[in-house]
Amino acid sequence: MDCSDFRVLASAHLDFELSFAKQRSFLQHLEGCELCARLLAHMQKIQLHLKQGVTASLSPDFVARLQERLRTDLARRPAWWRRLVEPGASGLSPASLGGLAVAAMAVLAISLSLFRPEAAPLVEPAGQSLQAGPPFKLIPAQPGSANPSGVADVSTGSDSLLERRDPARRDFSRQMKYVSQVGRP
């Protein structure tokens, strides 16, 4: 084993992931190479510092501010949206949303077949179609095929505290039409 092999295996050694044979030759190199011994000692020291955590801490009123923000944010949303996300018997699950979408499409199809475009508006004002539909029950979320990993990317959208505080930031991000993806550097 030479110094560059050692560097490739350093992390696996720190994580106790080396096989017995590799660990033996790793330790043999370590005994005879001062540079690699210092490298490994430094890496271990850094790792220890990282594990110790940060001295900075959250403001004591963090949770209270979060609750206040949820209250004001939700109050600003339209009633139909609140029914979608607020807990309680009137909440809607994705499953019932699917049913709602089918119902809405059916209504639209019937409207199209009954009326000529110039005779009546095709799209109802927002919110009305929800009230006209059947009552919905909360159904627990089921694992669906839409997102098999179960890890939805919900990190884009209009909930950002930073963007709401700074309109310039929002405008800039709109110009950039930026979409983030974890794991895509």
Add this chain to the structure above:
Amino acid sequence: MTSHEYTDEELITQFQAGNESAYLELVERFKNRLFSFIYRFVGDVDLAEDLLQDTLVKVYTHKHSYREIAKFSTWIYTIAGNLARTELRKRRRRATFSMSALGLGGRELELPSTDHTPSKIHEGVQTEAAIQRALGQLPLHFRTVVILRDVQELSYDEISKIMKIPLGTVKSRVNRARLRLQEILSNLDENRRNKD
């Protein structure tokens, strides 16, 4: 059964069914570790708090996006990581944009080229500030894995799911990130010695 006896996955399922206390329990469980994750990522306490708020609001408003087949921690780290990366990239773009507007060129700031052989290894006093500064110099994909692994102590398997990259890639990336971090800290230490 007290709330401490429920798993994270049971709590989010209860929250999906309308139990707000379950949400607050999840906030209590995750707020400090997510804060240290985001703080290590962005290096600014106020920004870290704001991003943590955004993360927890997303969990509230998008609770039905979570599916039981994934660990809750994987889901919430994905949200927090995405928000932090998006914010850092926006900041970098704005910095690049304002530099080009000033006629300073649109090149991204780069690390000074470093010696990749282990000839310079200094083990000076590693203060938290130095570590944080060094983390800030790591490219985002290296920073993410090293924080998830060494600060949050997540398994390679969970990191692979959060970052949506194969297990082998995670392992080699963690190794390269640790080596690069060591290199940056060595250089910082060498610069400090040269000044003294």
